[in-house]
Amino acid sequence: MAQTHEDHREVDPVTGHDTTGHDWGGIKELNTPFPKIALVFLLLAFAYSVVAWILLPAWPTGRSHTRGLLGLDQGQEALAGYRELEAGRKAWMSRFDKPDFAALSADHALLAEAMPAAARLFQDNCAACHGSNAQGGPGFPALNSGHWLWGGDPATVAETITVGINSADPNTRVSQMPSFDWMAIADRQTVAEYVASLPSGKADQSSAGAKLFADNCASCHGEGGKGGLQTGAPTLTDQSFIYGQDVETELTTLAKGRQGQMPTWAARLSPEEINLLALYVSRLPETAAGADGRSAAAVP
Amino acid sequence: MRVSLTTNERQVAIGLSFALALMGLIMAAAARHGPMSVHGIMAMALGLGLVFRLGGVLYEDPPASPDRDGHYDDGPTRAGITMALIWGLIGMGVGVWVAALLYWPEATPPWAATSFGRLRPVHTTGVIFGFGGNALIATSFYVLQRTSRTRLADALSPWVVLIGFNLFCAWAVTGYLMGETQSKEYAEAEWYADLWLVLVWIVYFVLYIRTLARRAEPHIYVANWYYMAFILVVAMLHIVNNLALPVSLLGAKSFTIWSGVQDAMIQWWYGHNAVAFFLTSGFLGMLYYFLPVRSGRPIWSYRLSILSFWGITFFYIWVGSHHLHYTALPYWVQTLGMTFSVMLLVPSWASAGNALATLNGAWHKVRDDATLRFMFVAAVFYGLSTFEGSFLAIRPVNSLSHYTDWTIGHVHSGTLGWVAMIIFGAIYSLVPLLYGRETMAWPRAVEWHFWLAVSGTLIYVVSMWNAGITQGLMWRTYNPDGALAYSFLDSVRAMAPFYLLRTIGGALFLTGVVICTLNCRATMRSAGQRQDARDRPLAPQPAE
Ligand code: HEM
């Protein structure tokens, strides 16, 4: 240890450089001169940084910070970008500011431009619940079946989207499938079997189930479960189900009741966007049967 | 596993194990139910297991031979490598599984414990801390002794560090499965596990310093600087980011003391420096030891090592804010993070360049020796991923890459290409040495592992680059009429082929790890008597 490492220096035959003279169990280091290129790059990176510091908000100065010569503000930049896009949409989007749906659906050129945008709006906001083809799913109604809870004309749909169903909006649409837990289990079974047979179109209309249904259910679900009363109760005769129309699921529905929730969009979408979506949704049964929503644009 | 402890040390160890069991009992009894009590029971079982293990050999096994100080203490290194392999299998097994779930979400089993959200941190903790951490601890003990030419300062602390650290990892991942989390990425473990890790880490640091102080070499080798930076800075980050107030001392839930944007900044100051000091500094230490040893070449430039060390250590601390571009974090903090990230590239490339230039004169070995080739590829990926990182840190680039799978691609080019490769290089260098053999039991299998690892990494990383750039572009493409060209769902659907490819790449990589583990096991089972006479501490010192 008394030796200085100079005593151990040797020349590396491959590179021709000296070693530093340290040796850790066989590991040595070369005394290669500092490569200039590393310094050049460090200076370049530093120069880039200095330029960025001068142009952009950068160093803290106590309670404030340097603003940068460009005077950029990320909030304002984001807003400006948004406004620019909004201005680009204005030409056609502003046509939707009034719910004059008859005129709007007659303007095929406008629809060709607007419907693809509506399809994306639907995918981004609605598909998570209603399905990517608006086909619905357990707990969420299909919007392409042609059978409506509240009505499928654009104005009604616009209202549904604006206030929601059983939502937090003060004007929300309200509906409820009440619980029939007071009904005798045997009766529930009977009516459930009748309802389960409705979609096939071969239900026995003189059965005890039919009678129970007429007495207890038809006020909301319509005569023979045909629906169409537009009070939030679905038709029970079609093939599209919210919760399910097998006997077992129906018994749960009867025992516990149901109250689906459709959020209000008044605070999240502009009135123009809501009208656009309303027109799009109301046309789904004709345009999108089975397709991916995009084809809605194809059919004028 | 032959523990070479003196009778006295065995008694102390039994005392410590008993204390651990008691602590576990108190935790379990106090918490009564929930994750904390399960963790108490785990600690108690571990403590009791150790008491029996040590009690069984207390007087029966001969005590450590008197010339113990004439040998290095490699028991903890052997155990650490085994643990690293086990965690590697768990962590990457879960990684492949969650990768498959992203392609095939319907396969999610109907239990909360196996949901994606709980398994993902099992993957990250399993690989970073379990696999990476054990490899770091194991190699740090080895490198520290060899480059200091002295035995570890005492015989018990390395075991405390190793066993304590693995208890932390086990607490963390089982906690996630039970729904326990602090909701801070890479710091999900709850308050009591964090406190425990602080204790373990202090023991680790003190052991390191004490051993360095006894060194028989005049100079401290650069690898030790990196290992020390790793230990010290990780302690600082861990403590600050995990400051939290438990809801009750009898339960697992706690709330961080940070709030709002400060919380975000502290989290990513931690998060990025976890990358820097856990996944980079420590592994550079590993590289600086095993690369010259395996290639038989001197480090190309001592001066460059110094520049890189201080450059990396200084610049990294500033760059956490590049994880929060375009957020509520003030613009000026983002600018600083961005510029320091760009400057950071220079010392990073200096390290990678130094490693590659060290191989000059040994390229024929790189060609023939898969172990050295692992290290070569690691250095290349280190260069690639740091270049990519500095590029991603530039704000406009980040506006494209952020929230996309490009980040995931960057992460895995760093972790698979750099971290895992250098670990494999170190393992294949070490295991034969530690088990008295010339080579691994199946030298050809190393070659197989190498190609599986490289092709797995490339498939993973390239598919994620494509995925990320596709996502980023789809999200920002507007039609001329100002409407978005794609819905978010479109971009999700577009990911399917990339996610499938990633799963395949991951499976290839995992296959390599399985081969590596079997190869190590076969090597350990056929241990030989080979001893390098030079591989001994200088100037043995009396035990403290
Ligand atoms: C078999 C190989 C591996 C596979 C298949 C794999 C797969 C994955 C997957 C699917 C994710 C989640 C991505 C997402 O949420 O979109 C992930 C995240 C992550 N993995 Fe891996 N992984 C592997 C190996 C590793 C290794 C060895 C490491 C570290 C040493 C690692 C570190 C990480 C980290 C840090 C993240 C979180 C990234 C982030 O949040 O940005 N992985 N991995």
Ligand code: HEM
């Ligand atoms: C010069 C070096 C590096 C720089 C400047 C850098 C920069 C970055 C940037 C800008 C991000 C993306 C942040 C975002 O958009 O969310 C990122 C993410 C990440 N990087 Fe790096 N990186 C570097 C090296 C590395 C290396 C070597 C590794 C791994 C060994 C690594 C691991 C990660 C991880 C795990 C994340 C994901 C964090 C998360 O979101 O969970 N980085 N890095």
